[in-house]
Amino acid sequence: MNIGDKVRLLRAKGEGIVSRFLPGNMIEIEIEDGFRIPVMRSELVAVSPMEAEKLLRPSTFEPQKPTAPAAPSILANQGIYLAFVAVNDREYSLYLVNNTDWDFPYSLGEESAAPTGGVQFRGVFAGMLKARAQQKMNDLYTHATFETWPTFVVQGLWFRAGKSTLRAPLVKRVKARATTFFKNKTTVPVLNQPGFVTQLDAEGTEPTQPSAPSSNRPRPNTIRPDELKAEMLKPKNDPDTLSVDRPSSVVDLHTEALLPKGTGNRGPADLLKLQLETFEKALENAVASGMSEITFIHGVGSGALRTELHKRLGQHPHVRFFEDAQKQKFGYGATKVSLK
Structure with missing residues (x-):
């Protein structure tokens, strides 16, 4: 043990540096704040150079920063x-x-x-x-x-x-x-x-919740x-309880059947659009519900509606064939569609 060596107290907490040797097998060590105290040589133990280097080296640890709360996991809502x-x-x-x-x-x-x-x-x-x-x-x-x-x-x-x-x-x-x-x-x-x-x-989005005050919302059924x-x-x-979207086997596309309260301010183009939308919806529902055939009453008129229906039926992948339906009943004003 030499002057300048780092030592540790055996029977107390503390460390110091050997400053000088005293009579009677005593050693003076310098502790914190520059104080010097005499200690029996048998009460000290030398600190190894490697340990001393680590003890003297400034701490590299930094205070742990608070971590932000984890973001809520994203739910898979479709699948x-x-x-x-x-x-x-x-x-x-x-x-x-x-x-x-x-x-x-x-x-x-x-x-x-x-x-x-x-x-x-x-x-x-x-x-x-x-x-x-x-x-x-x-x-x-x-x-x-x-x-x-x-x-x-x-x-x-x-x-x-x-x-x-x-x-x-x-x-x-x-x-x-x-x-x-x-x-x-x-x-x-x-x-x-x-x-x-x-x-x-796959299709559609979730319905949004009502934004009205809770006092004005209808109370849910328990x-x-x-x-x-x-x-x-x-x-x-009862098949009807599960077939609400299943169309009738005969769908009337006349404007008076679609708009029993009158056409209002709708022009010819608007009426034709309504008839075609009704036709498309009924045809797709018939396919989805497994119907084998469906008849559309379009009337004779100028023939524009009949021509457009036949054009779309000819391009539809689920249509087996189509033909004029029950001429004795509808004349040339209806088309029967056979589905695949």
């Missing part, structure tokens, strides 16, 4: 799919896939033509599909019977524990069409297998959980 996965070269399995961050209570059913006419509904499956999950429905669909596959009806709610935005229920009908079905082969989300996929919640579960599991024997 409900129907997927058909090939079991072999003849059969398909049907899956319902939830690739969102919401739990999805659902029911799945099938609409098909009833033997006595009209449409019949058959419940297939109901349950709760957790976030980022999938559920196999059945293996009943074969390639050979593709043209007779039913219209699939999916009804669902959105649930997240705690505070969240109220979302409108999902009701979607899907009719497999050869012209589009086999073009949608991709990797099925969550399931991670190749399959033919249709997204059920829904009991047991009643909601019973309603979802109850067989749906």
